[in-house]
Amino acid sequence: MQGYLIAGLPIIKQGDDIASLVKSLFNFQDGDVLCLASTIVAKSEGRFRELEDYHPSSRAAAIARNTGKDPRFVQAVLDESADILLDRPFMLVQTRFGHVGVNAGIDQSNVGADRILLLPEDPAGSAERLRARLGKDCAVIITDTCGRPFRSGVAGVAIGWAGIAPLRDWRGVRDLHGKALEITLEAVVDEIAAMANMLMGEAGDGTPAVVFRGLQYPRSGESSVFMPEERDVIRPRLKR
Numbered sequence: 095m096q097g098y099l100i101a102g103l104p105i106i107k108q109g110d111d112i113a114s115l116v117k118s119l120f121n122f123q124d125g126d127v128l129c130l131a132s133t134i135v136a137k138s139e140g141r142f143r144e145l146e147d148y149h150p151s152s153r154a155a156a157i158a159r160n161t162g163k164d165p166r167f168v169q170a171v172l173d174e175s176a177d178i179l180l181d182r183p184f185m186l187v188q189t190r191f192g193h194v195g196v197n198a199g200i201d202q203s204n205v206g207a208d209r210i211l212l213l214p215e216d217p218a219g220s221a222e223r224l225r226a227r228l229g230k231d232c233a234v235i236i237t238d239t240c241g242r243p244f245r246s247g248v249a250g251v252a253i254g255w256a257g258i259a260p261l262r263d264w265r266g267v268r269d270l271h272g273k274a275l276e277i278t279l280e281a282v283v284d285e286i287a288a289m290a291n292m293l294m295g296e297a298g299d300g301t302p303a304v305v306f307r308g309l310q311y312p313r314s315g316e317s318s319v320f321m322p323e324e325r326d327v328i329r330p331r332l333k334r
């Protein structure tokens with residue numbers, strides 16, 4: 095397996111054609127997995143907002159008092175949320191497309207002063223559109239750096255993907271001693287996203303695109319890594 099960091103991308107602006115840009119810098123082959131930081135996908139899709147455009151509700155003002163955040167930023171998070179899991183000491187919410195993250199994944203770094211950057215509205219759709227334009231049979235994973243419950247430190251996760259099944263199903267496969275595995279679903283898109291995120295860096299590296307070649311990845315099976323609410327045992331306890 096090889097991993098390639100795509101260097102040389104510009105600062106992405108609304109309307110920039112990311113598929114063309116990465117194709118001009120990298121020769122894709124069938125089976126490659128292209129990982130893109132959600133940041134550049136969001137920028138190309140014009141997901142910038144100005145804080146001054148948000149008018150905080152009384153709810154946003156109350157949450158702002160508990161979190162120490164700008165009430166306009168809190169309002170932006172509320173606008174992007176389908177469900178609020180925690181509203182103190184920070185906001186942990188579910189986005190409309192199903193991902194659970196702090197502040198709905200809204201970024202203030204690598205963006206510019208007083209601006210915020212929302213996550214792509216539909217990262218799976220973005221991944222599918224990008225994949226269709228690569229000209230090869232590749233997988234696309236859109237990543238974001240996230241904190242994890244129960245663990246210190248951030249890591250990359252997949253928030254949208256195309257051309258790859260997110261979970262590898264090991265159920266029924268025999269272990270070293272011949273015992274069939276019962277419940278193991280492996281979150282391959284998150285594992286790949288974590289490695290890509292590590293290669294991308296978090297600061298001024300300017301490398302938001304990584305390609306893995308020679309990875310064996312599943313193409314069919316379960317369609318999402320987002321835990322369905324009816325099977326989630328943590329969420330109801332957080333919310334009570």
Ligand code: GDP
Pocket residue numbers: 102103104105106107131132133134137201203204237238239294295296297298299300301302303
């Ligand atoms: P996130 O993890 O998707 O929130 O993205 P980050 O803000 O952590 O950025 C990931 C990587 O992409 C870092 O190496 C940044 O320097 C780089 N990056 C962010 N925006 C741009 C951009 O517009 N152009 C380029 N070339 N790199 C960027």
Ligand code: MN
Pocket residue numbers: 132133199200201238239
């Ligand atoms: Mn981010």
Ligand code: MN
Pocket residue numbers: 238239291295296
């Ligand atoms: Mn990051």
